[in-house]
Every structure is written in C-alpha cells, then in structure tokens.
Amino acid sequence: MSESANNTGIGTGTGSADTVAARLEKLRDARVVVTGGGGLVGSRLVALLREAEAEVTVLDRLDAYPEAAHTLFGVEKLGADVVVGDICDRDVVRRLVTGADYVVHAAAYADVAACTRRPDIAFRANVEGTQVVLEETAASAVRRLVLISSAAVYGDGDPGIRGPQVFHEDQQLLPVSVYANSKLWAEHQTRLLLGGTTGTEYAVLRYFSVYGDPQIPKPGSHSWMVAWLSMQARLGRPMQLNGGGVQVRDLVHVEDVAAATALALVEDGMAGQTVNVGTGVPTSVREVGELIAPHFPRSRFVTTPRPAGDPLGGYAATERCRELLRWAPRIDVRAGVERYVRWLSDTPQAVPEWLTESAA
C-alpha cells in the first residue's frame, strides 16, 4: 500500500484504468442522503460524493463534537444541503429520502464507551433511529442503502484462538458491548426490511478502526487510539495504554473508508452483501504508540486498566472487499499515522478544550 495522490482519494482504484473516480461516474447528478454526514467519516464521504458531482443531503444532529470540531470537518463548505436534525424524526427522514436515489446510513451514537455509559441514547440513535431510516427508505424509490456497521460485532472472536485473529464476515458474531449489539441489530434489521420486493437494495459495511485527520477524541472514549495517543503525546502527557496496549486493531484510513463507502453504492456485486472495510493488517495499540512516539521526543507510556467493553480485537479478512467491492486501501498505518501527527502539528487548535483542561 502507498499514499494516494490527492486528498479525497477519488483518483485511486484497484486497477489503473478503473479508478474510483471512473467508477463513481454513475453517481453524477444522483441524489444521495448521508445520515451522520457531519461526522468524521460522513464528512469525508460527502467530499468524495461532491467530487463525483452527486447532489448530497446530510442529515445530522451536529452535536457529537464541540462546535470547533465541525469547523475542522467543514461539511458546510462542501456544497451539500445540510439538514440539522435527528434520524428519529420520521417527518424529516421521509422528506429527505423521498426522491433520493441512494442512502448512506452512517449516523450513530458512535462510541463504544459512550454507549456503555448511556445505553438509552445508544438505543434511541442506533436502534430506533435506524428503524425510522429503514422503514422510510423501504417505502421510497431509493435504489440502494448502505448501512455502516462495525467490526465491533465480532467481539473478541473465537475464544479458543490465542493472539491476533482474522475476522471473517461469516463467522459467529458475539458482541461484547452495547454499541456492538446495536450495530448487529441494525445489520439484521436492514436485511429483514430491505431487499426483496421493496425494490431497494442494501449493502452492509463493517468498518474496522477508522483514523486520520481531522479525527478528534471524544471525552471518556477508549477508541480512536491514533488521535488519543497523539494528543496525549502532544500535550506532554504519558500515552495511556489500556491493558498494556495488547489489543489488536485493523487501522483503516478515513480517506480509504470514504472511497469504500461510495463504491458500495454503485458496485453491482455488493447488493445484499456484508463486507469488512479493513486493511487485513493487525496493529496492537502499543505499536500505534510506538509509531507516534518518535514524533514527540519526551513521550512515554503508562499502563492503565482495560475498560469494560474494550474488545481484544482482530483484523479484517479482505477477500470480500477485494472481490465484491473491488476496493483495497491505499494508505498504510505508518504513512497514515505520520500524516495525522503532521496535521496535528499544523492544526494545534484541534486538541479539544476539555482535553487540554483535564488532569494529566
């Protein structure tokens, strides 16, 4: 893998004559609704869809981050129609999906620890809200909905396997967190409500650990270690390794994730499929810290307890994403971490106030 040529990844592809840009030509003038389009992945996706000349409408509460973060994500500047609202609001969802060609359902209470603390909010956003989006989409003329799920549905995988394990789409799913359970429910409900006679196809994507600028940690989160550890190191604090950082993650850059998601709207082979979006490369949390450390001369590590619901993790089986989605990531973890650290150094205002003000 190597760095891609431009910021959105639109010029990249698995084959030279078959770039992402060429394949996304099908989306020109298509009307695409992106729920959660104001978030980390959503805003990158919206940029890519706009570059493909799709007409994009974002539905987002825009309250997952402090106000300053939304300026960094910059979704208002991408030429999309931004509707500030909740996916539980049936009237708004109906108005937006009526007349749409495609829907990407990415809105979620998207943090494992937050869902553990507030299962009621997780239920409302990830279950009830998803139900509204699915029902209204099923009743519309939308061609395809892409549901954003998570590798969290694999939980700790096969307890009989020691060391990093590969997660295959067909294996038994054992969620170990409220968040993961809500995502698994959404996967099943999508399969049950769409496809068949509704005339609306669906595809499910299981993202692995998404990272890359402008990712900003959320308070009390134990996910998103590239952002967390980089910001701790930048503030001169020890990098906290929960459980010693033995957990394994498959780190996939947000630019690659945006390309995979846009392709899932148009790839014929994706109808009715569930596909991992990962690199197939395991990286332990400690290894992530070790990639960050050289950029901060005074950096050091401290071991902290492993929080409830924090999975041991694994890495993606990538056969399906290569064959059905015809997608492979372009940015490896070394290049991606370097890019993030450089961005952080150019964008010091990205460190949220609550983190600067919190005790070391």
Ligand SMILES: NC(=O)c1ccc[n+]([C@@H]2O[C@H](COP(=O)([O-])OP(=O)(O)OC[C@H]3O[C@@H](n4cnc5c(N)ncnc54)[C@H](O)[C@@H]3O)[C@@H](O)[C@H]2O)c1
């Ligand atoms: N970032 C990751 O590592 C990762 C990994 C696996 C899956 N995912 C999934 O990818 C999707 C995007 O995640 P992200 O990392 O961009 O998170 P994010 O928090 O940056 O984006 C989610 C967006 O959804 C919006 N939202 C939440 N509840 C809403 C509601 N009820 N109505 C309307 N909007 C609402 C938030 O305001 C936010 O802008 C989510 O579904 C998440 O579960 C993310």
